[in-house]
Amino acid sequence: MAAGFGAPLEAFLRHLALGRSRSEHTVRAYRSDLVAFLSSATADGASALEDLDLGMLRRWLGKQNAAGLSRATLARRTAALRAFSAWAVREGLLEADPATRLAAPRRGKHLPDVLHRDQMERALDSLTAASEDGGPVAVRDLALVELLYATGVRVGELVGLDVDDVDLGRRTVTVLGKGNKQRTVPFGVPAAGALSRWLACRHALAGEGSGAALFLGVRGRRLGQRQARVVVDRTLEALGDTSARGPHALRHTAATHLLDGGADLRSVQEVLGHASLATTQLYTHVSVERLRKSYLASHPRA
Template sequence: MSAPGPQQPLPREQPEPARHSGELQLGSTLDPALARALSDFLRYLALERGRSAHTVRAYESDLSSMLASAVGDGAWDLSGIDLAMLRRWLGRQSDSGLSRATLARRASSVRAFMAWALREGRVEADPALRLAAPKRDKHLPAVLHREQAERLVEGAAGAASEGDPVAVRDLALVEFLYATGVRVGELAGLDVDDLDFERRTARILGKGNKERTVPFGEPAAAALTRWLAVRHTLASAASGPALFLGRRGGRLGQRQARDVVDRALRALGDTSASGPHTLRHTAATHLLDGGADLRSVQELLGHASLATTQLYTHVSVERLRASYLSSHPRA
């Protein structure tokens, strides 16, 4: 890292395998064989597929629900689970008011689990092959206009003007999210030594433990430099190499980062957008509006598929259309 001042690079911590609690949580409610199968699958996700702890917990929640439902319907091992049971479970989830996106994710979790069980020889047939879920609602992500984005960072800068370390941290956080479009989990996992101030780049550990390098601009560099100058005032024995720290000195968590962004967005007063993903969407859309090519934006965001990035081209087209309708005399 080429950081400002005499600060020495801190050692990079290796990411720990995702932890799960399948056997501990399920042992009292499921047959041990089912609990063991779930635990083995979660371990496979964490150690062989490199899934994050957050992703593994989501699978655990989805599959715990499905297995408990199957047991209630009379299944005591994986081979006893059939398509009718899975459809009843998904129907109950729908009746409880879950969104289409959540139902689609839960069905996907079950399909992945049962496909794994078939490969491992734990079942003779995959009952989830024909498990269908409602299609996800297709909607464009919330995106800030340029003027809103400028007011967002100006508001954070105003709050940091008196030198409060937490406000200085929040400014650096908002500037960095808007500059890079990184996910909130990626931001929370950043270490001090992941920043290269000479090249103005950051090393990001993304989904599946895939590493990429993203650039950031001068405003973000200035905000980060200012934060690093006061970081020691929040640091504690629990800080380690973490770039962003909480009030008690530990690594800033994803929920805390979301709170920071939500407060900044509410202060705008003219948007219903919320959460750090708004800044990710905004960064991508503004890049495309400014002429960046789709492949470059894909690399910046860490998307595995170009089709995912193409969503932002639709956002740009919709913004262009809205501007046309509001300003062209013959629209």
């Protein structure tokens, strides 16, 4: 990447993090996308922002498409290019925006993987059994999965929780979501029990770097998103009868089970922290699809 791109890129990323309150995950993804594009533009002969043009943008995205990247990834990379060039125009670094005519591929519509209730129960039963004879890590893993399923929080929200964010008396957790928006999410008796057990033995992993973090890694520091994913992936893989993986599968599952149980869409939107009701409506499609499959499998005249 040409040296002339370094300072504008860092300024834009600071704008995302501080001015737009974008998550660390989003900033990291945009950095990766833009470094890759600017390196490609450098190979095309560009050395400063004013050298960028629509052709460079399209050629780079075309290469990504030819490499087989998903439409969701291409859409995100297009969004990164548009956001960067629009910011550069506002800052007076570009006279014209080369990305105004850049078309973004539509994201493919697909139903998220969700676990059936019996699968979720088996997963939690397995973790409960492991925690009875295991050490503090096994107790932590149970509390982690119970809380993810009980609340539907994002993995970044989960690992960002502090001990004081949990109110065991009211069975609620205070979550800092996207855009630094705070919400209070309830959880049930099983999650409360698992959290109580974890808090009782948290000191076994705690160290100087623990701070107020609710979930800790084996070295005593705040548990990271990657570590949390490993816990969930290992738990779901052990079931042997689902392709669902990762903490987001538990978020999908929590939302679907809430709707299946009769929760209204607005309440589920509030629990999940969705800015738009349209995002939450995806889960109604999941529930309807599962109802259709159940009907076809069960009704004698289906």
